Amino acid sequence: MLERQTRKDQGAATTEGGLALMSHDSTAAPEAATRKLSGRRRKEIVAVLLFSGGPIFESSIPLSVFGIDRQDAGVPRYRLLVCAGEEGPLRTTGGLELTAPQGLEAISRAGTVVVPAWRSITSPPPQEALDALRRAHEEGARIVGLCTGAFVLAAAGLLDGRPATTHWMYAPTLAKRYPSVHVDPRELFVDDGDVLTSAGTAAGIDLCLHIVRTDHGNEAAGALARRLVVPPRRTGGQERYLDRSLPEEIGADPLAEVVAWALEHLHEQFDVETLAARAYMSRRTFDRRFRSLTGSAPLQWLITQRVLQAQRLLETSDYSVDEVAGRCGFRSPVALRGHFRRQLGSSPAAYRAAYRARRPQGDRPADPDAGAAGATPRHLPPPDPGQQPAALHPENAVPFQTRRTASPLPAAATTVPGQRSPAP
Numbered sequence: 001m002l003e004r005q006t007r008k009d010q011g012a013a014t015t016e017g018g019l020a021l022m023s024h025d026s027t028a029a030p031e032a033a034t035r036k037l038s039g040r041r042r043k044e045i046v047a048v049l050l051f052s053g054g055p056i057f058e059s060s061i062p063l064s065v066f067g068i069d070r071q072d073a074g075v076p077r078y079r080l081l082v083c084a085g086e087e088g089p090l091r092t093t094g095g096l097e098l099t100a101p102q103g104l105e106a107i108s109r110a111g112t113v114v115v116p117a118w119r120s121i122t123s124p125p126p127q128e129a130l131d132a133l134r135r136a137h138e139e140g141a142r143i144v145g146l147c148t149g150a151f152v153l154a155a156a157g158l159l160d161g162r163p164a165t166t167h168w169m170y171a172p173t174l175a176k177r178y179p180s181v182h183v184d185p186r187e188l189f190v191d192d193g194d195v196l197t198s199a200g201t202a203a204g205i206d207l208c209l210h211i212v213r214t215d216h217g218n219e220a221a222g223a224l225a226r227r228l229v230v231p232p233r234r235t236g237g238q239e240r241y242l243d244r245s246l247p248e249e250i251g252a253d254p255l256a257e258v259v260a261w262a263l264e265h266l267h268e269q270f271d272v273e274t275l276a277a278r279a280y281m282s283r284r285t286f287d288r289r290f291r292s293l294t295g296s297a298p299l300q301w302l303i304t305q306r307v308l309q310a311q312r313l314l315e316t317s318d319y320s321v322d323e324v325a326g327r328c329g330f331r332s333p334v335a336l337r338g339h340f341r342r343q344l345g346s347s348p349a350a351y352r353a354a355y356r357a358r359r360p361q362g363d364r365p366a367d368p369d370a371g372a373a374g375a376t377p378r379h380l381p382p383p384d385p386g387q388q389p390a391a392l393h394p395e396n397a398v399p400f401q402t403r404r405t406a407s408p409l410p411a412a413a414t415t416v417p418g419q420r421s422p423a424p
Helices: 056-067 104-109 127-138 149-155 171-177 202-216 218-228 248-252 255-264 272-278 283-294 298-316 321-327 333-344 348-358
Strands: 005-007 012-014 020-023 042-050 079-084 090-092 096-099 110-115 142-145 189-191 195-198 402-405 418-420
Touching (some): 056 218, 104 110, 104 127, 127 142, 127 149, 142 149, 142 202, 149 195, 189 202, 195 202, 272 283, 321 348
Parallel strands (some): 110 142, 142 195
Antiparallel strands (some): 020 096, 189 195, 189 402
């Protein structure tokens, strides 16, 4: 939340970083972890790069974390620079107009540069902003992209060959547009040393807390979390929020019919060769075509859809785990348990028990087939406010190694090599 104080003489409000806000009608328009900073940059200075059209919530997260003096609570103070990434005024969600006190030149003093969001995953960021980010990185600054801010970092070439994440809805588009980026839609955030990325909205808070923890230790991060009234460290990832959506552009492609058939027949046992045959393609051609459309390997996509269907049945029916496995096309309950644990970090039985413990008894559907194919799980949250993306497929199957990533799964569930941050 932006902390503001009224300026009656101008009808505006200012944040501690010097950002001026004015309300308008809504109809108006990897080695660099140890790299040294250049002499003009200071580790305690955090620059937040804002663009017109960015969502206000994501933009406010780094302003609140790094721009407010909480030394009385034991949180070391950062120096915040709020920078306009393009010519202003910057209009944002909710009919607000932002006037940033600094321009791109101020980034040259920052030891950390945060891009909290980008207005559109389909439009290129301003070249001047990309150049400023590249210079900052070359001079040893830590570069952070929150949610769709990862698209700006990718456009600057800062994610090439690196692990990264973003909101699960945008992950396939990020992987498709920047194939050299190793996108993992399961993580809340990924720390690759001098370049860090997070998933959507609340995961931006997780990553900012992680930065404070990295800079000043667990005690400082815990004190800040208490002030923000959020968990100091969340476990788990984005898996629980994934849905079965597909990229909008697949609707006009011949593969759409094959994909629709697969979703309607998840209860049957078939493999990728079956799908390739239905598309009248060789397996290799089908794999290449499918990945180009969705950003996902077809086998990983199929497994993900079966796991999501099992998740729905566990939530909405009284079928045994063995019956759920059969109704989701798994060849055995053992196969279901293995894939379910790898994707959701829990056994099917434990997931059902935990889900039912959270739901009122009278809120469960009586129809045992309520979770059949095509049903929408009611526990999934809507997309982030202020953003209206095309529906995107949740999973892409690019493997990667990461030095440090957030939200560790249990040891048995970890399939991605690399060091993960410990559970709290």
